Each structure stands twice: as structure tokens, then as C-alpha cells.
Amino acid sequence: MTSYIPSITLPAQVFAQPAVSILLPIALGTGVGFSVKPKETQETYLALKQPPYRPPPKIFPPVWTVLYGLMGFSAYRAWTTGMASLDPQKVLLTKQGATLYTIQLALNLVWMPLFYELKRPIEATVDIVALTGVTGYLTYIWGQVDEVAGWALTPYLAWLGFATYLSAGTGYLNGWTFADKERNVPPSTKSEHTKYVDEEPEKK
Incomplete structure (x- = not known):
């Protein structure tokens, strides 16, 4: 059973206001995405050997925007429903x-x-495994408070399972090191090159 720890928990106002609750994870996720330089990130992603069913880089921004929004909605829904409950157990959960x-x-x-x-693929994979576990438990906890809140986290949890596969698979296929992973693409054509490093070149 996880304890409520106010010192490491977001303020109640974040959960109680729908706009703040929904927009905060979107804003933070977008900020982190831009902080790691999107173009360079895409090039790194394409330069790595990837497991089957890897999505193209352009899929990630819209998917994560939706998932962050659902995450925030779930937080708002669970908090407002649970804190208004007369059941002490629901309030605790x-x-x-x-x-x-x-x-x-x-x-x-x-x-x-x-x-x-x-x-650091090893640390990143450990991180996402922990993230998936915590989110799974969160889905269970808030699902007991409000079914809608629990279901709103389900797509996020499913995507994390897929992302864990991609993170671990990419790490394994690249020997758990991304050092000096660069694409052998001329600078003039680099921005137009969209193939993965392990894809067969197009036949002309």
C-alpha cells in the first residue's frame, strides 16, 4: 500500500482545476520534448537499430499529447470524485x-x-519499467475511486507497455549503448532522410 506523501505530491489545486490538471502534463511533456532538440532526437531514433513494429517518429507527438491529456483528465476526475466522497477509504485512495x-x-x-x-538505454529502460509498474498500480487505485478515471488511464498504460518493448528492444539490438550512433547521411540531405538505419535501401 502506497502512502500519501504531501511533500512529493503535486498541490491539490493542480488536481482540482480541470484546465490545470489537463494542460500541466501536456505542457511539461512538450517542454521536455523541445529541450532534447526534436530534430536531433529524430535523427538518433532513426539511426538506432529498432525492433519490429516501431512507429515512425511523427507518430509520437500527437499520441503523447492525447495520452497526457487523458492522464490529466483522469487526475482531475479521480481527485474531485474521491475528495467529495463520504467514504474515508475512497478519500485515502x-x-x-x-x-x-x-x-x-x-x-x-x-x-x-x-x-x-x-x-543511457539501460537506465531509460529501468525507468520505463518502473513507470509502467507505478502507472498500473495507479490505474488500479484510482479505478477504485472512479471507474472513468481508471479507464482514462488505460490507453496510457497500454502505450507504456509498448514503449517498454521499444526501449528494451532498441537497447538490446544496439548492445545497450548508443555511443557514436550517427547516421552516415550528408548534411544537405539529412533533414529529408526518413529511413531507419536498419531498413533496406530503396531499389531504383
């Missing part, structure tokens, strides 16, 4: 979920810098 939510958000935001900026 709501507060415990708030701490779990804050922890998972922090784990979420550090994955991209670990994976792309610092090029």
Missing part, C-alpha cells in the same frame, strides 16, 4: 493516487533525456 500520479509523471519526464540526451 484518492490521496495515495495523487502521490503515485506525481511519481509516475516524474518518471515519465526523465525517460526522454535519459534515452536520447544522455544515451
Whole structure:
């Protein structure tokens, strides 16, 4: 059973206001995405050997925007429903979920810098495994408070499972090191090159 820890939990005002609750994870996720330089991140992603079913880089921004929005909606829904409940157990679960939510958000935001900026696939994979576990427990906790809040986290949890596969698969295929992973592409054509390093070249 996870405890409610106010000192490491987002303020109640974040959960109680729908606009803040929904927009905060979107803003933080977008900020982290831009901080690691999107163009360089895409080039790194394409330069790495990838497991099957890897999505193209352009898929990630819209998917994460939707998932962050659902995450924020779930937080608002669980908090407002749970804190208004006359059941002390639901109130306790709501507060415990708030701490779990804050922890998972922090784990979420550090994955991209670990994976792309610092090029630490082992640490990034450990991070996303922990993130998936915490989010799974959060889904269970807030699902007991409000079914809608629990279901709103389900797409996020499913995507994290897929992302864990991609993170671990990419790390394994690249020997768990991304050092000196650069594409052999002339600068003049680099921005137009969209193929993965392990894809077959087009036949002319």
C-alpha cells in the first residue's frame, strides 16, 4: 500500500482545476520534448537499430499529447470524485493516487533525456519499467475511486507497455549503448532522410 506523501505530491489545486490538471502534463511533456532538440532526437531514433513494429517518429507527438491529456483528465476526475466522497477509504485512495500520479509523471519526464540526451538505454529502460509498474498500480487505485478515471488511464498504460518493448528492444539490438550512433547521411540531405538505419535501401 502506497502512502500519501504531501511533500512529493503535486498541490491539490493542480488536481482540482480541470484546465490545470489537463494542460500541466501536456505542457511539461512538450517542454521536455523541445529541450532534447526534436530534430536531433529524430535523427538518433532513426539511426538506432529498432525492433519490429516501431512507429515512425511523427507518430509520437500527437499520441503523447492525447495520452497526457487523458492522464490529466483522469487526475482531475479521480481527485474531485474521491475528495467529495463520504467514504474515508475512497478519500485515502484518492490521496495515495495523487502521490503515485506525481511519481509516475516524474518518471515519465526523465525517460526522454535519459534515452536520447544522455544515451543511457539501460537506465531509460529501468525507468520505463518502473513507470509502467507505478502507472498500473495507479490505474488500479484510482479505478477504485472512479471507474472513468481508471479507464482514462488505460490507453496510457497500454502505450507504456509498448514503449517498454521499444526501449528494451532498441537497447538490446544496439548492445545497450548508443555511443557514436550517427547516421552516415550528408548534411544537405539529412533533414529529408526518413529511413531507419536498419531498413533496406530503396531499389531504383
